[in-house]
Amino acid sequence: MCTTIKNPVEERELLPTNVTPVHYDILLAPDLDALTYTGSVKIRVRINESTDKIVLHSNELEISSASLSGPAAAQLGSDSLAAASITLEKSDETVHVAFAQALPAATDAELTISFKGILNDLMVGFYRSTYTDAEGNTKNMATTQFEPTDARRAFPCWDEPMQKATFNVTLRVKEDLTALSNMDVRETKQVGNGLKEVAFNTTPIMSTYLLAFIVGELEYIEATTSGKHNGRPIPCRLYTAPGKSEKGRFALNVAVQVLEYFADVFGIAYPLPKMDQIAINDFEAGAMENWGLITYREVALLVDEATTSSRAKQQVAYVVSHELAHQWFGNLVTMEWWSELWLNEGFATWVGTLAVDHVFPEYHIWTQFLVDDLQRALNLDSLHSSHPIQVPVKRSSDISQIFDAISYSKGGSAIRMLSSYIGLDLFLKGIRIYLQRHKYANASTSDLWTALSEASGVDVTEFMALWTRTIGYPIVTVTEAESGDKITVRQNRYLSSGEVTEADDKTLWCVPLGIVTSETADSPSADVLTQREATVDVAVSSSKWYKLNKDTVGIYRVKYPASAVANLAKAIEAGELSTNDRIGIIADAAALASSGHSSTSDFLTFLRAYSNETEFIVWQEISMRLDALHSAWSLEDAAGQAQLHALACSLFSPLIKRLGWDAASADEDSLVSRLRALAIRYAGTCGDKEVVAEANRRFGEFFAGNKSVLTTDTLRSVFSAVVRQGGRDEFEKVKSYYLDETNPIDQRLSALSALGFAADPALIDELFEFAMTEHVRNQDLHQAIVSINLYPAHRQRLWQWYQDSFDQLVARYRASMNYMGILVRLCVSEFVGSDKADEIEQYFAAHDTSKFQRVIDQSLEKIRASTAWFEKDREDVRAWFASSGL
Template identity: 40%
Template sequence: MCMCNVQSTEQNVVGSASEDREILPAALKPINYDLWLQPDLTSFTFDGTVAISVSVHEDTTKVVLNSKELTIHKATVTQGDLKQTATSIEFNKAKETVTFEFDSVIVAGSSAVVYVEFTGVHNDQLHGFYRSSYNDAEGNKRHLVVTQFEACDARQAFPSFDEPALKATFDCTLVVDADLAALSNMNEVSSTAFVNTAGRSVKEVKFARTPIMSTYLLAFVVGDFECVETVAKPAGANPITVRVFALRGSASQGEFALGVGARTLEYFSEYFNEAYPLPKCDMVAIPDFGAGAMENWGLVTYRNVALLCNEATATTKAKKGIAYVIAHELAHQWFGNLVTMSWWNDLWLNEGFATFVGWLATDHLFPEWDIWTGYITGVYTNALSLDSFRSSHPIQVDVKSANDIGQIFDAISYSKGSSVIRMLNDFLGGQIFMDGVRTYLQEFKYKNTVTADLWRHLSASSGLDISTLMHGWTRETGYPLLTIENQEYNDEEKTLSVTLSQSRFLAAGDLKPEEDEVTWWVPITVVSHLTGKSGATKHVLAEKNGTITFPYDASEGAFWKLNFGASGLYRVKYQAAHVAQIGSLLQTNLSAFSAGDRIMFINDAYMLSTAGLGPITSALDMIKALALAGESEYNVLSQIKTTLDALSSSLYREDAATREGVKQLGRLVFGDKVAAFGYDFPETEEYFARLTRSLVIEAAASAGVESVQADLRERFDRFVAGDASALHPEIRGIAYVNALATSDAANVESVFTALLAIQANPKTQDSEKNEILRALGSANSPALIDRLINVILFDKEIVRMQDFMMVLIGLVNGNNESAVIRPLMWQWFKNNYEKLRSLYHNKSALGGPFRACAMTLIGDDSSAEVESWARGDGLEGEELETRKKDTVEGYYRAVDQTLESIRTRTALANREKDNIAAWVASNF
């Protein structure tokens, strides 16, 4: 599953051993499900029957299945000639189970069939067998129904053994209205039309039996869809029918995704050396979808924006996003679906691996995109950021119950997981890594595994003890900081010996001895003026202290640095003289270092300052040096903007002169570049030219370059007046934000109204709708902000539930009046908490709005107030218990991470504000 908005504590509320898990009794194991479902798109209910063939491993008089929000009408069990009806049916709401009691023993050593009749509800909560709404071409409101079962919501569609290790085959039948498309994991084998008892024309659609698989991968889609189709032709394997489904009238927007999907299936068939085992692969665009996409075997579901685009007008970022999400989900068809984790504590094995090879496939399909440099700014630094909190968690985290799973679909499982795999792939070499993955898949296809199984196969392919080497990376929280303690040059041998130490890096900086007991196995790459970018030397630090030696001389312009290309998951603290040398060299020889290395110079310098391990001026000097050297590489400029935005965000309570000084640095970097790039986007333009033009326009406007703000506003006014060519799609979102942020009180409401009108137009692409939702929070009008957060945000005709967070993030990050907006949004969260509780059925999901509204606050007073609220201070009785249950069980990780973020950034601001002011005064 791909989470579009993926964002711990020393308190461990989850189990620490497998016997603590809330799992079903071992008496019965599923073999096959014969499932019949009849959805109703008018009443939003469905009828169903399921006959589960089971093997009986222990004598029992009980059948315990997972069931949630289902009404059970009848349950029987048949073993041989004996058929029994359940004498009692008992639900355990907390454990999400139903228990059927029978008079006679179900005898071990043979098989049986458990049969259940039930009804359920097509909810609007984006999980289970839920409903989604849309307006058709005539403006009529219509519905479709779709499933989202990961992690534990198959139990909302049918009683089941809803655990990943309890695999079975599925024979599925859907009864739907005759004019609707019905899709499932497998190909349709028959469709029988008839008129039902209510006089409606319906059809019964039967699908081929699935391979053995986990319940969370089963899927159904029913609605008015059409498709585009092609055939993937993997070398040496059967052809695969590939289809992209979209709502009627939209299928042509799936052409780009169709080509990407077919080529990706061909690539993975070769990479994994294992044929895709299903005859077809359908990809379906869903208007309402909580995650970015879901890897259901043979029926992959996506948000519209993650699958559909108009190739002629889609932005470069939109195409890149679509390509990656498709690659991520199709990687799961092998790594996750064919071979599946045994339990949710190995979720990272699914998601971290799919993230890494998803980018691998994207790089294969689009080498001109320089994927791995972009990976550093988009994935790798995200992992470093979250895992620098003591409230982070290990990649492999013990999970006790279904209620705990939602909190680990985060940047640790996805970003850190993939970064660790990328580091291992780089160290072992791509061929050795791939060989281990291939034998792993061969041994465990159609089975379940744990992380140790993958390590065993990689050990066999590499000859190294991978399990021991990787323990610290997967079973411990955090990552190391390598500190350069000493360097000694040997002129005779022309070598440099560098003494290093490793310690856990904490963003807060206050590392305690008991928090620094882990010793990581750290693969180190060193690049120097002698080796060049292609000849980096490799070393390992496997102790707390060690020395590495590499070729070096003391010639003019000599340099060296660790972690070439950011291949290792660690930070580096150089000695002050070395930092100054690097800064000087950048101004005279920018190309001496790779773009990835320049990115990490900035990122490391900034994060070391947050930890109090270096002055913030090191980061500012580095950015200025790059600006004066004419830095023009997109990914480096993107990191500069990200860093300046983060610094500004931490200074919003400081004096205006200090904040303006940070903007001045932004203007130095980006101000002159807009004139060089202009606002036009030639059709044949190179990929990075388009991205860089958009970035420098956005950064210059954000930094207050008045000429750019005026140009964007003039173009926006022409665009709203009907001149579509005035704003290229690549910069429309930027212009929307600028128009709202720079409008005076007399004009801001007309701009706001115009954007809402564009957003409501059925012809507006989903990607542009999202840009508008994010932009609305930039309005500099208290009245409009009040309307946005108290009316528009809760209007599901304007803001789909999946897009709720976009509005919140746009408000707290996109509004210039941070000192007003951020406390306002925290107050709004508290005032609307009960409303949000009813909106978010899964309480772990409440961590999203909580984090958005609280994490950007600054000040000791703010952290104390947020902590008090989370504890439930001032509440009593049931209200207090509810608050504790929500925050301690539902989203405690979000609470801890938010508090740590507030305190860390507050300490940075308090410690560095005078230094920043002095630096600004001496540099501008």
């Protein structure tokens, strides 16, 4: 049987429950010139136990007064009780409001607190974002980002997901400004001195991290749902800074369709009276699902139909769908604590993909999911330093470290595997039971499994518990019986290092085998491996090939015997396997080579089966595997590096010859366009002379004014190739393109990331300086350096910059330290060498990295695994190249 485990016990650091909130009345008066605000909050609370002190969250707020009124005060013979003391505890971000007398139990009260705050530049709490108007003036808007624990930066509150309440928000702002919050406007009144108060209707009961309010000069476009699935039309608005709203038309149309789709799929009408979306210039997260007022980075929401790349446009559709999914899964039903974050993010990842596939089937988004999510999750979860999908979270400082590929991508992949196992219709039936049963409340993973088991008749808890509660996943090793009609399958823990100890290998997962053969290609078996090893009937001798994990649905790797690998290679060459299966096979082959389960030369030989491959998504996976090989072989000598570049050219240059540089028609498939761009980037940066020459020619024409020579997809690839092979002139032109704010934001960011391809060390040093100026928003710093580590000669320079800038970076991102983790991954994880890993480890040991230590551990483990791979297979790869003719 699958291994059974008990629920993990968590010692959570939570507020006392002797007093709990019921309703908040919030009044805020932001000053966009002084970048400060004043506020008051009246919180209706329930006194559950007699106490003389109320403890709630507050962070970096200046509290001037606190008092208590209502029935609790009346029982003590007073209309209002002033606080005897107000104590701020900075270390745990709380405020302790003490009273001279104990408050009576089982009574209600109103706690009123007055406070002041700063509209910070940290992209958390109630903060400021800047933009440039049509006249070139810098303007401010005030906006919010509260997830996971920053509502306490905006107003004193019980800032925990279980402490749900209702909210009334009132914003006192200048008359010419727009004010937004989660709900629609109840009343607007003039209050003198050129100010107005905008009061919003009462929210449903909800968690603090989902509250939002925004003030600024805004414009909007609007559409309305049909009302078919909601019972009433829902007005949907998309807000931007002045002059940009029409670029939101695509996202607005997606939102209308997806809002109706989810109301139908979930069987529950969207519960709020409106749905607003807004583009924010300074925004650390990609987007945030605030109930009824979703905030986005501009690049995640705005589309210029003529100039936005197909990749960026698809991403907008996905992000909008993901955030709308949260309106039910996360907002209507909320995880009970952050250890269940995956209930929000894993499900939204899966169902957001489901919605995009519904609206845009031409994107083949589920196939892209294999590369963008499943393989991403498998790569991270192959490390000792990974974490379970359901990860114990003790304190607030730990929360940001789990917003990663495990919670999102492995969580989404687990949902995909489960929905395939029990069937989509039964799965969605279970989801409807879960949402209906727990709406306006909190729930746990076990609640979800209960609903799905009820709908499907399958013991979902037994099947799924290990996938969410344990680190890692299995490798399934196949051996063939001599009789030719059976195979033996054995599961063991897979680690990228290949160093699996007995202690590592205790888990027995429930592994859906999904076996198909050339004779049963569309009918996968229902076998589930629950033991360490089992024998399964498979017609090996009478089939041309067999494959486990049909369509790459399961979260595991497969190792086949050599004869089966050869047969699969023939099937790939003959076009007999699905795109999903071709992706899964090459991904497994590469992963098994890096971990030592097979040789790298076997992987390189297997690549030849893909010489006639036509699908972009398969080539995307191949390119990522080659990137990993290039990175791990960065200590190879010049001749070896040249051979790797020649290999890349041999694979990608023929694609350019086949596809050409220009689209064959105006309505070319977006995936074909992206394949062309991928091939140009790869061949160009690896030095294909013909590709580089054509890239330079088109680059010159582009900057001479002929914009048609580069498509929305090839611009990034050409910029990257030309900067890598060029010098200062090319660097400065790409930089100027980035600085031109009339260019679409996704293309500007592509230009920024292309600057990191520069080969000249002096240009890289200039890029470091430029990245820290006002020309690069804090949220985009990683875009400036993301490409530098692709060039081994500059990795030490990048690492030195990180060390030199460490204090400055910590000061800049002190409120969102997960960004420090992003920078760690970019600056060190591509190194090779045990000595380098030791050096990096010693450096971080001397600094406070508690809020991003998990990423450091993962990066160090990756360096050591890459080092082991290189040392193990260096001679093997040299021998392969010697015999290959490259």
